[in-house]
Amino acid sequence: MKKLLQMMMVLLMLNAFAQNKEFIKLKGDIPNNGEGDYNSLIVIDKRINKSIGFLPFGDNREMKEVSFSKSAEEDLVGWYQKSNLKGGKQDLVLVLHNLDLSVKETEERKNIGRINFSVQSFVKEGDRYRFLYKKDTVFMFSHRDVSDIMVKNIHHLFSLYFDRTYKAKPVNYILSIDEVSDYKSYVRNFPVFKNEVFKDGIYLDYNSFFRQTPEEGNYVIERFEEGKPYRAVKNDNGKKKKIPLHKAYVFVENGKAYKNTFSGFQEVFKNEKGVFLLTKPDSLFPPQYDLKLGLMFGLAGAIADAIMYSPKSGSGKTVQEIYIDPMTGQYDFVDILNAEKTE
Template identity: 50%
Template sequence: MKKLLQTASLFIAITVLSQGKEYIKFKGSIPNYGKETYKTLTVIDQREDKKIGILPFGNQKEEKEVVFLTSPGNDLGNWYKKGNDEGGSADLVLILKKLKLSVGETIGKNTSGSIDFSAQTFSKEGDQYRFLYKKDTVVTLNNKEIAELLVKNVPNVFFDLFMRTYRKRPFGNAVSINELSDYESFVRNNYAVYKSDQLKDGIYLDHVSFFNQTPEPGNYLLERNEKGEVTKALKEENGKKNKIPAYKMFAYVENGKAYKKGLSGFLDLNRNEKGFYVVSNRGYLFPAASNNTLGMFGLIGGVADAIQQGAEQKKMKKGDKFEIYIDPLTGEYDFPSEL
């Protein structure tokens, strides 16, 4: 029996050691055309599970482990250097929280798969960090060669993160590296909106002012159309009128009740122990394209087609509505992965 166990252990060890690797390749460059420039890119790998995934590749469905060529820091750092000259007073810091690839069921010739991704970016000066952007998402793909397509799209997910980061200016209080381990909890503990049950009436132009409870100064009056929909806010001071059109608002609060601006009008902004949320669906929030996967990532060509095919399988019914939370770090809709 002992010999049998030794033989089995040896077989498992040989299998693991002989398992092939599939490397994530970061091609091209990620030049920064934004207003903020950075000296270097630093990656802090905070993934609880460092394994990305073991997927079936090729016609023979050979199991291979998906890995970075060297490490997240080296691979992304070298990729960043290709398109960015050193400059600026701050460093760009990327906190990698999660990167998981998985393959799902096969329908016909195509197999589904997903990229589960979470990362945050910060601007660092000295030993202080200021928040830039965050992306938590699950990208669903559907293709005959799903494993190859998943690996190919990992750089596109990072590319999208960088492009959005470049357009952001650092905001919020500067924090030390200790707060980066759970920055979301730090923010929740410091935002004024979580310290009071009462919301301040007024107009909020962005999520930061809303969560900090600092509405636009002055006594704004809401104007509505014949349907009762808010179209603008007006205030008059010292003989001068100031107008804020509805499309420029993030939200407004009237009589202690909050309303969030969407493409199809204002929605009730509700609150529970998890945070602030609207009751809606993708089709209502994004009427031009019910699949927001394409909206999140600038993927083109055959890759975008594959994403669209996968998304069509999950298209929700018009009547279905869900609690969709507002991300306190970005102000964006935080869609559950299953929606």
């Protein structure tokens, strides 16, 4: 009888503990539709803070801790194994750096939710690692039950991330396990950061720019009468080779770099934090590209890879430092979004 009572007390305590938690449910299949053939998934949880967040749920705004059912490693690996049979010589490595949820109520009494999401993936063969894909961003939601909406959509974020990882081609550069685990230290060794000035030349993609390996030959930038650059030309043994600048990622002239953007070439700078443009975010995208679409992407069950800016801040029209990720060539808006307040 005593043992039975003790067991009942334990069950009651476990039930009470579970009621104060909201578990992430990783639903659906994530089959590999890409070209990579992986034997298994390895998850490295590098989050400094293992807590995902304490959020208000329901009409009574009951505070609950958002959590994986077991752990990030066990849950993600188990989810992956359900739709991916073992095969191949390589392993897929996923490094989780941040998964943080928060909620604030605005003056208009709208619930605004934010998900800080930072994940990197690599292919592993033996003790050799090669970079595949990464995403560092802030997703934002607006809904009466925003906590519930965010938790229900986390599996969509990871599902889309896996899909893009499957389709990504690994870079040729070999990394060690330490470089995989400490990505920021690794990229700081790129030539673009070590060299005092940018190397003159034409760069057709972001990888060649950050590695500072321009197209071979001495190219001269040709301009229209008003001074706008339009192509690069080199003389190769009497034969001219021409590269239209709209095909270039960056061109560097006299140590100054200019990046191809929607609104034309804009100067590239660098500091101790990285390589950046000093510009308005709105100038980097076409007018029909709505930077506020992010608040709706989860409600329809699909993910829009857009970013919602705080309507009050007008950050899309403010000149800011917009950093470029060395491993993807994408613009990094995380610092801007984290600096904004959703009060």
